Amino acid sequence: MNDASTCEESLCPASKTSCVAEKCTLPQVDAMPRKFSSFLVTRYPVGVEPDLSKELPGVYNARRFRQNGKPINNIVVT
Secondary structure, three states, X not given: OOOHXXXXXXXXXXXXXXXXXXXXXXXXXXXXXXXXXXXEEEOOOOOOOHHHHHHOOOOOXXXXXXXXXXXXXXXXXX
């Protein structure tokens, strides 16, 4: 998968072996950050902290919407 044909000539003025070793290596999949989908949750009680929703399976982050400085009953979970 990492061969000299995948490297552009303008990026690799050196020999093709150094090109493959330095420029054309693919990053590890595990090292790349993952982007999770966000969902709007309506009718979330105003008196309840949004951090409690992190106990639900699949929820990693939660934030509350505010309108005129007061919390409203909408949160976004990721």
